[in-house]
Amino acid sequence: MEQPADTPFFRAMDAKSFGAAIRNARQERRLTQSALAELISASRHTVVRLEQGENVSLETAMAAVRALERDVALIPRFSRLDVKR
Numbered sequence: 001m002e003q004p005a006d007t008p009f010f011r012a013m014d015a016k017s018f019g020a021a022i023r024n025a026r027q028e029r030r031l032t033q034s035a036l037a038e039l040i041s042a043s044r045h046t047v048v049r050l051e052q053g054e055n056v057s058l059e060t061a062m063a064a065v066r067a068l069e070r071d072v073a074l075i076p077r078f079s080r081l082d083v084k085r
Contacts, residue, residue, distance in 0.1 A: 019051045022061075034047075
């Protein structure tokens with residue numbers, strides 16, 4: 001997983017790095033895996049699988065993103081990410 005030093009954003013390149021980004025966001029919000037699971041109506045085991053980059057449904061992954069108050073952006077590979085606030 002790549003996190004540019006000048007932004008709070010993660011660039012996930014695969015399921016494993018996406019899972020790590022979810023885990024980091026969950027920890028930043030001081031949520032346990034069980035608490036996140038409850039927020040997204042899933043089992044703790046599903047959250048573990050998501051964070052390990054294993055196969056979960058797109059609906060579950062997006063529910064976790066929303067519950068963690070994050071967004072997902074699709075950007076062309078090798079492009080520079082500029083975010084204006």
